[in-house]
Amino acid sequence: MRWSQTLIPTMKETPEGAEIPSHVLMLRAGLISQLMAGAYTYMPLGLRALKKAERIVREEMDAAGAVELLMPALTPISLWEQTGRVQAFGDVLIQFAVRRQNRKVQMALGPTHEEVITDLVARHVSSYRQLPLTLYQIQTKFRNEERPRFGVLRTSEFLMKDAYSFDTSVEALGRSYEKMYAAYCRIFDRCGLAYLPVEAESGPIGGDASHEFMIPAENGEDTVVHCKACGYAANLERAEIGARAPSTVDVELKPVQKVPTPGAGTIAQVCNFLGCKPDQMIKTLIYLADGKPVAVLIRGDHEANENKIRRAAGAGSIQLAEPGVIQRVTGAPVGFAGPVGLKEKLPVLADYDIQFVRNGITGANEADAHLTGVSPTRDFQVEKYADLRSAQDQDPCPRCSAKLSMRHAIEAGHVFKLGTKYSEALGAKFLDAQEQLRPIIMGCYGIGINRIIASLVETNNDAGGILWPVALAPYEVLVVPMKASDEATMKTAERLHDELSAAGVDVLMDDRDQRPGVKFKDADLIGIPLRVVVGERGLKQGQLEVKWRWDAELQMIDAATAVTTIADWIRQERAGGQRFKNRISSACHPTTTLSNKGVES
RNA sequence: CGGGAUGUAGGGUAGCGGCUGACCCACGUGCCCUGGGAGCACGGAGACGCAGGUUCGAGUCCUGCCAUCCCGACCA
Structure with missing residues (x-):
């Protein structure tokens, strides 16, 4: 190809609005051109790169035994209603009605294709003899992102390779999953990306049912926790924390004292007011676990991890309680809850680090007051100690004794054991050798093709360019x-x-x-x-x-x-x-x- | 959805309430040059995001809308 015959509009200057390297360089090198927020044209050069990534993905999928097909981007809304994902996706699902003769047809642009593929397999697969089967497509996905950003990294329309495996047993699913996992490693390796497979939050199957393929990058939206010593890697939602070290055990216990803290409802405000440090504080959060209130104690310098809390509470879903509920169970407005003298009796869960707090500071369960000199066991009882917070830099590794480090990363791929959620909702069943009708066991596997390109540019550049x-x-x-x-x-x-x-x-x-x-x-x-x-x-x-x-x-x-x-x-x-x-x-x-x-x- | 910012030519910017809106790059023509974004000359391209308002007079001040970007929330 001759430069003069194609379109490569390079730019000497950085267009306003582009901040991260991949966005700046893809724009300046004439790879992409923005049409609107979250929608980019791939220019000839950008498209060629995208096609190369697509080809690598396709080759490795084929080599792993997956079979390509192509499903419509246009999907009937009824399919999403059957799995309850109209609500789950909410505004992210781009849906609309079109007129056809004298009726209206409700449809949605596919943000992913579990429903469509499961429906397809339900129609055409009915015997264990037809399984296992892994199908994939490379297709444009549509998500009405609340906030598109970072150029091509987060857009409303993007190219995704999505694969779905169908198996007769959990063991067979494990084998399909491993094949995809290995294929993903080859794909990212061939693309020249430094990648990190991390354990991710998994759904109903639990265990090692989900991994994300992360590309460490300063501007990544996700945070991964990584142990350089043993290789343990997990995303922030998932990462466990090793045994906590008691730091302040041999401290003389002081009496509990109530102190006025007018208007100081946040950790920062209380610390400012009382001149204490966040790690002396006991943060008390009231959650609704399947609708029932529980108190969760987290040290002031730590972040609550809702997935861990949900699991510890043995609940299916969990959410922070409304101010009204907090007022009712603690007797105080938001910001002044504490484990000592709660108005209502409710289960108290505490993070492991709470057991080492001595002479802590916590809400007094009345407006504008906190308690000092609070220590666990003597002043309040805890139902259960558990790992309830998100890992932080320098926390102990759960697998070895080394320190964990945190880094930002771009999620470029995700493999996930789905189980029977979709096959049950959409009636994808098969007859096994014993003539029993059983739901097909599924896995799903996605790769953001655009993200392969964007993260490559993001991580491989110098002052001159890509x-x-x-x-x-x-x-x-x-x-x-x-x-x-x-x-x-x-x-x-x-x-x-x-x-x-x-x-x-x-x-x-x-x-x-x-x-x-x-x-x-x-x-x-x-x-x-x-x-x-x-x-x-x-x-x-x-x-x-x-x-x-x-x-x-x-x-x-x-x-x-x-x-x-x-x-x-x-x-x-x-x-x-x-x-x-x-x-x-x-x-x-x-x-x-x-x-x-x-x-x- | 909360918070913040910005909108002036294809890109980057300047523009103090007052004449025909400025500069750099890019673009066109010619000359000249050809090993790290040269030089000279001439030229084309803009109702200053949109709509109101204040004013004798608005790119400039005010209000609303739209768009884009950033931070946060959200992200099977």
Whole structure:
């Protein structure tokens, strides 16, 4: 392809509004163009990268035995009503009615396709002999995001690979799941992404039923907890915390005292008022566990983790109580609850760290007052101690004794054991060998194709622009004739371009009559892995100057054999991307140098 | 959905209530140049987001709306 014949609108300046590297660079390199908030056009260069990612995903899905199909983006609303997900999705589901003759048809744009695929399988699969089966598609998904942001990382319309497995038993589901898990590792590895599979919050099946594939990145929206010593990795909702160390056990217990704290209803305000530190505070949260109030005690410097609380309370759902309920059970307005002298008798759950609090400070269960000198056991009783808070940096690892570290990450993939939720709701049943009718056991597996591209750019760039691995690069080789007006130069460049194309290499030739500075800057910006400069300098000696985008130094190669040399290199890079991986860790952001082998299972 | 900000040419910006709205980049034409975003000259492109209002006079002040961005909440 010739630069002059395609559309690559590069920008010297950063458009207003773009802040994170991937957004800035994708815009500046002419990969994407914004149509509205959360909707981007993929320009020719961006589309090529997207297609490469799509192809890798497709190849690995096929290799793992999954079978591709394509479902409509348009779905009947009735399907979503049957699984109760009209409410579950709420405004995220884009739905509308269209007129057909004299009636109205309610439909929704698919935000995901569990309902559609389950309905499909229910229609066509009825015997254990047809299972196991894993189906996938690569399709545009629609979600009315409350707040699209970060360029292409969070949009209302995005390309997703979604796969669904159908099995006859939980054990068989485990095998399907492992295949997908392994395929995901290969996909992210081939894309040259430093990824981290983390344990994620799982649904009804429990255990290791869900993993997210995270790309550590400063601007990621998710937080993962990672133990560098043993490899334990989990997302923040899920991460367990190892044994807590008692810090202040041998302290003389002081008497409980009521102190006035007018208007101080938050941890920060109370600390400010009383001159104490958050870790002396006992935060008392009133939750409704399946509708019944429970008190939850968390140290002031910790964050409550609702999933952990829900599990500890043995409840199906949990939510913070309304102010009215809080007033009723504590006798005080929001902000002054405490475990001592609650108005109503209710179960008290406490995080493990609470047991080590001595002379703590907590709400007095009356407006504008707190209690000091409060200690567990002596002053209040706890029904159950449990792990109820979210992990923090430096917390002990649950698997080994090392310290956990926290890092931001982009969720690029998710594998999930669904069980029978959808098959039961939509009647996807099969007859087993004993002639018993049973619901099919499902798993679902998603990958955000756009996020592969965005997170690659986000984590692989330098001051000049993007650093693509060959596997995802829009073009593999960029031929740069130094002087477009020079006939000999152009002839060599054209020949190189044509022969490389013929050899199956994706070549872009910058045939614009621009000064060298412009071409070099653009070359760095769009980040094509191998740059071949055709200039007078080398031409005289029968040499071409080549440079990997991630290398500082350039090398000269023989012009006569250049095509085979380059084609060989590109083939090697496609296979493993070894040059890219070797160099990238030192050339790029230090935050992305995490190893690729965080795989545990 | 709460909080904050911004809207001036394709991009980036300046613009004090007062004449025909300024600059840089990009774009077009010509000259010149061709190894890291050159130079000169000429030129095209804007009813200053939209609608009201205040004023003798509004890009500038006020109100509403719309749009975009950021922080937070939400995110099977």
